Amino acid sequence: MQLAERIINSKDAGLGNLLAAPKQNQVSFAGGLPDPDLFPQRELNAGFNRALASTTAALQYSSAAGYQPLRKQLAARLVADGVPASTESVLITQGAQQALDLIGRLVLDPGARVIVEGPTYPGALAALGTYEPEFCTIPVHDDGMDMAQVAATLARGGVRLIYTVPDFQNPTGTVMSLAKRQQLLALARKYDVLVLEDAPYRALRYRGTNLPTLRQLDQDDHVLHVGSFSKILAPGLRLGWVTGAQHIIDQLVQLKSNSDLESSTLTQRAVSEYLAHNDLDAHIKVLRRNYARKCKTMVTGLQRQLPASVHISDPAGGFFVWLELPAGINSETVLAQVQDRVTFVPSTTLYPDQNVKNGMRLAFTNPDEAAIRRGCRELAAGINKAMRVTCGAATAMA
Amino acid sequence: MQLAERIINSKDAGLGNLLAAPKQNQVSFAGGLPDPDLFPQRELNAGFNRALASTTAALQYSSAAGYQPLRKQLAARLVADGVPASTESVLITQGAQQALDLIGRLVLDPGARVIVEGPTYPGALAALGTYEPEFCTIPVHDDGMDMAQVAATLARGGVRLIYTVPDFQNPTGTVMSLAKRQQLLALARKYDVLVLEDAPYRALRYRGTNLPTLRQLDQDDHVLHVGSFSKILAPGLRLGWVTGAQHIIDQLVQLKSNSDLESSTLTQRAVSEYLAHNDLDAHIKVLRRNYARKCKTMVTGLQRQLPASVHISDPAGGFFVWLELPAGINSETVLAQVQDRVTFVPSTTLYPDQNVKNGMRLAFTNPDEAAIRRGCRELAAGINKAMRVTCGAATAMA
Numbered sequence: 001m002q003l004a005e006r007i008i009n010s011k012d013a014g015l016g017n018l019l020a021a022p023k024q025n026q027v028s029f030a031g032g033l034p035d036p037d038l039f040p041q042r043e044l045n046a047g048f049n050r051a052l053a054s055t056t057a058a059l060q061y062s063s064a065a066g067y068q069p070l071r072k073q074l075a076a077r078l079v080a081d082g083v084p085a086s087t088e089s090v091l092i093t094q095g096a097q098q099a100l101d102l103i104g105r106l107v108l109d110p111g112a113r114v115i116v117e118g119p120t121y122p123g124a125l126a127a128l129g130t131y132e133p134e135f136c137t138i139p140v141h142d143d144g145m146d147m148a149q150v151a152a153t154l155a156r157g158g159v160r161l162i163y164t165v166p167d168f169q170n171p172t173g174t175v176m177s178l179a180k181r182q183q184l185l186a187l188a189r190k191y192d193v194l195v196l197e198d199a200p201y202r203a204l205r206y207r208g209t210n211l212p213t214l215r216q217l218d219q220d221d222h223v224l225h226v227g228s229f230s231k232i233l234a235p236g237l238r239l240g241w242v243t244g245a246q247h248i249i250d251q252l253v254q255l256k257s258n259s260d261l262e263s264s265t266l267t268q269r270a271v272s273e274y275l276a277h278n279d280l281d282a283h284i285k286v287l288r289r290n291y292a293r294k295c296k297t298m299v300t301g302l303q304r305q306l307p308a309s310v311h312i313s314d315p316a317g318g319f320f321v322w323l324e325l326p327a328g329i330n331s332e333t334v335l336a337q338v339q340d341r342v343t344f345v346p347s348t349t350l351y352p353d354q355n356v357k358n359g360m361r362l363a364f365t366n367p368d369e370a371a372i373r374r375g376c377r378e379l380a381a382g383i384n385k386a387m388r389v390t391c392g393a394a395t396a397m398a
Numbered sequence: 399m400q401l402a403e404r405i406i407n408s409k410d411a412g413l414g415n416l417l418a419a420p421k422q423n424q425v426s427f428a429g430g431l432p433d434p435d436l437f438p439q440r441e442l443n444a445g446f447n448r449a450l451a452s453t454t455a456a457l458q459y460s461s462a463a464g465y466q467p468l469r470k471q472l473a474a475r476l477v478a479d480g481v482p483a484s485t486e487s488v489l490i491t492q493g494a495q496q497a498l499d500l501i502g503r504l505v506l507d508p509g510a511r512v513i514v515e516g517p518t519y520p521g522a523l524a525a526l527g528t529y530e531p532e533f534c535t536i537p538v539h540d541d542g543m544d545m546a547q548v549a550a551t552l553a554r555g556g557v558r559l560i561y562t563v564p565d566f567q568n569p570t571g572t573v574m575s576l577a578k579r580q581q582l583l584a585l586a587r588k589y590d591v592l593v594l595e596d597a598p599y600r601a602l603r604y605r606g607t608n609l610p611t612l613r614q615l616d617q618d619d620h621v622l623h624v625g626s627f628s629k630i631l632a633p634g635l636r637l638g639w640v641t642g643a644q645h646i647i648d649q650l651v652q653l654k655s656n657s658d659l660e661s662s663t664l665t666q667r668a669v670s671e672y673l674a675h676n677d678l679d680a681h682i683k684v685l686r687r688n689y690a691r692k693c694k695t696m697v698t699g700l701q702r703q704l705p706a707s708v709h710i711s712d713p714a715g716g717f718f719v720w721l722e723l724p725a726g727i728n729s730e731t732v733l734a735q736v737q738d739r740v741t742f743v744p745s746t747t748l749y750p751d752q753n754v755k756n757g758m759r760l761a762f763t764n765p766d767e768a769a770i771r772r773g774c775r776e777l778a779a780g781i782n783k784a785m786r787v788t789c790g791a792a793t794a795m796a
Contacts, residue, residue: 001590001620002558004507004529007649020461036454044457045450052443056434057419059442059632094492094658101657105528109402126656130503131402160400192399222399234457236663251405258524259499259657260492265634267662 005110006132011354022343022367027375029344029362032170032231032319035294036366038287039234043278044270050277051269058266064257066092066241067268073275074227074241081202082216083225085243091252092263096200096228096240100127102255103161103196103224103242108133112160115153117145119322119350119359121170124163124198133160135352140169144176147183154191161194166214168201168318171350171361175316178211185214188222194248200228200240201318203284206292208316221245229271231319232284237267291365295321297372298364305380307387323360329386330357338382342375403508404530409752420741420765425773427742427760430568430629430717433692434764436685437632441676442668448675449667456664462655464490464639465666471673472625472639479600480614481623483641489650490661494598494626494638498525500653501559501594501622501640506531511557515543517720517748517757519568522561522596531558533750538567542574545581552589559592564612566599566716569748569759573714576609583612586620592646598626598638599716601682604690606714619643627669629717630682635665689763693719695770696762703778705785721758727784728755736780740773 022028051058065071071090078085093099100123108114108131116124118137125135136153138145145164153159162184166176176184188195197214215225221244228240242252256262274280298321302312311324325331331346347359362379364372420426449456463469469488476483491497498521506512506529514522516535523533534551536543543562551557560582564574574582586593595612613623619642626638640650654660672678696719700710709722723729729744745757760777762770 001592002505003649004503004505004510004558006507007504007653010652021455021458031459033459036458039454039457041450041454041457045447048446048450049443052439052446056437056439057634059437059439059634060419060434061429061431061628061633094661098658105402106405107400107402109404112402123656123659130653130656160402194399230459234664235459236455236457238658238660238662251401254408255405255528258521258528260496260636261521262636263492264636264662264665266632267665 006130009132010129026340027342027367027371027378029342029364029367029375029379031366032363033366034231034235035290038290040274040278040283044234044274046277047270047274048266050273051266058269060265062262062265064262065253066090066263067265067272070268070272070275073272075243078225078243081213083213083243084215089246089249090241090243091249091256092268093240093242093256094260094263095230095235095238096198096226097123097127098256099226099240099242100124100196100198101130102252102259103194104128104131104133105255106248106251107160107194111158113153113158115150115159115162116352117164117169119171119347119356119361120163121165121198122345122349125352128161128163137352140172140174142174144169144174144180145184147180147187150184151187154187154193159191159193161196162188163196163198164214165198165201167199167210168204168315170201170318171320171345172322173313173315173318173320175211181211181214181217185217185219185222189220193222195223197223197225199225200231202227203232204288204291204319205317206288206295215244221248224248232280232287233271233274237271239263239267239271291319294364294369294372297369298362298376301373301376302380305376306383309387310383319363319365321362321364323362325358325360325383326387327358328390329383331360332357334360334382334386337386338378342378342382344379404528407530408527424738425740425765425769425776427740427762427765427773427777429764430761431764432629432633433688436688438672438676438681442632442672444675445668445672446664448671449664456667458663460660460663462660463651464488464661465663465670468666468670468673471670473641476623476641479611481611481641482613487644487647488639488641489647489654490666491638491640491654492658492661493628493633493636494596494624495521495525496654496657497624497638497640498522498594498596499528500650500657501592502526502529502531503653504646504649505558505592509556510559511551513548513551513557513560514750515562515567517569517745517754517759518561519563519596520743520747523750526559526561535750538570538572540572542567542572542578543582545578545585548582549585552585552591557589557591559594560586561594561596562612563596563599565597565608566602566713568599568716569718569743570720571711571713571716571718573609579609579612579615583615583617583620587618591620593621595621595623597623598629600625601630602686602689602717603715604686604693613642619646622646630678630685631669631672635669637661637665637669689717692762692767692770695767696760696774699771699774700778703774704781708781717761717763719760719762721760723756723758723781724785725756726788727781729758730755732758732780732784735784736776740776740780742777
């Protein structure tokens with residue numbers, strides 16, 4: 001039986017393993033899972049009860065673009081954040097992941113170039129990889145992508161899409177500076193290339209103030225802004241959204257319809273009821289307080305136990321701490337040593353070419369603080385051991 | 399901004415219009431919408447309450463393949479219907495529509511050939527059309543596709559997929575005979591081609607006895623069997639499934655993960671609770687009784703008011719009555735005349751080449767019986783008028 005080229009050429013992105021629940025006695029820093037103790041379970045349950053009490057329409061077919069009152073509520077939230085949006089220009093998707101898939105479907109032919117940050121979100125590589133592009137990896141500095149390299153890559157031609165997480169980048173936690181946001185948009189305009197602004201962590205800032213989104217700064221409709229309820233409400237709802245120029249959203253609605261007809265009307269109505277009867281921003285404040293504390297626990301725990309030669313990020317928001325080990329230390333080797341006790345995402349998974357081995361992505365949001373401390377101890381012990389072995393070997397060689 | 403070839407070459411399948419709610423005073427025979435009065439709303443609400451009462455896991459990330467207890471329940475239902483299935487070989491999808499999308503993604507490169515029935519389900523043309531195949535349309539007889547033409551098309555080469563609705567075909571309502579099922583499988587084996595058995599209506603038989611599924615008769619893993627809760631429980635849940643050879647299902651799980659990570663754990667748990675605490679087969683019996691009555695109302699209503707030159711199907715199950723008007727009568731012209739009062743799907747939408755104009759798909763499941771009678775009157779008046787005009791013109795020409 002002959003399979004499609006896209007399958008024959010594909011690699012397993014390993015997303016399934018990422019999102020698996022931790023095994024017994026194992027601390028997982030791997031998947032970007034929220035803290036389940038913070039899910040507003042009772043309030044969401046009330047939302048489902050309300051949605052099911054009022055009308056049979058909650059169980060019927062409805063609309064590919066999404067439940068209109070929810071789109072309106074989302075548009076209002078986007079506008080409050082400075083993002084230009086209207087009810088009509090918001091498309092509801094199956095989590096942000098489906099938005100990435102549909103955007104890839106819209107602009108990518110085999111061999112088209114896609115600019116991604118290195119390291120980046122592995123799910124984006126998986127979703128966009130379906131359409132067989134050539135990924136061009138741009139290093140991420142503390143203030144975002146290296147814009148000289150973005151410009152040089154665009155000048156080579158053939159780029160159809162720039163994928164970026166400007167706020168609390170997955171996995172480095174960095175925030176793209178205002179100057180770079182403006183440079184990126186100028187380049188997108190010059191080369192007439194679409195920018196996918198993936199913003200699932202934007203509301204989860206633990207200190208400082210947000211910069212304007214790319215979509216807010218976008219003068220000529222080159223940006224699609226993608227968001228999600230997964231990190232601020234609950235991933236089990238599978239609700240995300242995308243907004244941008246109306247003619248692009250209209251095409252994405254059509255692609256959504258072809259792909260799965262529509263998202264669950266019931267779930268959309270339940271979340272719409274939740275938003276109408278609860279203060280989501282107050283809920284997000286609780287998340288911010290909790291995650292800021294967990295982040296600090298992880299960063300200080302690692303700082304205390306690791307030598308200065310290991311670079312430890314100190315993110316101002318988001319879900320992840322990023323470790324850079326000295327060159328020559330392989331994070332996959334460390335993972336093999338410690339994975340019965342603690343897991344994380346090795347950097348190989350986060351680069352299209354899987355060629356950078358000395359990085360580690362650590363999600364701090366899911367485990368409780370005692371588990372974070374235990375996981376940091378186990379991880380630091382594993383890293384220190386690997387560094388002794390490698391340095392010992394290097395010394396013996398010298 | 400450059401779009402992908404698949405977009406530039408695409409046509410709007412018009413699915414959005416199909417599933418829209420009817421306007422005031424309009425009877426809709428267009429979309430395949432179930433009767434909302436028959437949704438087990440209270441029981442499903444109890445399912446959501448149970449799913450949300452027991453654990454926070456209902457709101458967390460879970461698994462691309464689906465919620466294991468639901469997969470187990472579905473496997474048991476499939477086995478009871480003669481379909482070989484295990485928990486592991488059932489993948490949960492966003493309705494059957496996503497299964498079609500993922501199967502297209504698995505086997506179709508641009509220009510690959512796909513055999514479809516003519517007429518067929520427009521959503522299949524939309525989902526598979528994403529992967530830019532060449533559709534080969536095979537006429538449907540009372541006992542299923544014309545097998546001589548299937549054989550000739552396969553002999554020409556390049557066919558990667560055969561898409562069929564063997565039970566109560568959408569839109570003709572026909573059932574593929576046992577002999578043709580066996581011939582189709584022999585051809586799939588001979589040419590090593592995948593068969594997509596789309597079976598959303600199989601449980602909705604109004605008289606007679608079901609034949610074995612293609613997947614049951616499949617000796618060498620050429621069949622993927624697709625089902626859905628949309629027609630037997632509620633479309634707003636967006637839950638379908640696909641089963642087949644384990645190695646193919648494993649690949650589809652990977653594609654599902656890349657495309658939207660997973661379906662809603664919460665919805666899956668709620669339906670699993672529904673199945674555990676209710677008798678779905680008893681519910682399906684109620685649907686069958688109700689839909690059989692509506693089907694009879696529509697068929698007899700049309701038979702009484704239309705001349706013998708209009709062929710009216712009398713389906714033994716499913717959602718649709720199929721009308722074939724005399725050649726030269728254009729169903730789109732009739733639609734334009736009557737659509738303020740009654741709508742339906744003209745045959746153009748149901749053929750990849752949109753070249754057959756004298757057919758009409760009429761869904762009888764959604765309107766109540768009074769509305770069906772009113773819609774049939776309006777539709778028959780429109781058809782009779784179009785036939786008078788055309789025959790009058792023909793007489794004047796003669």
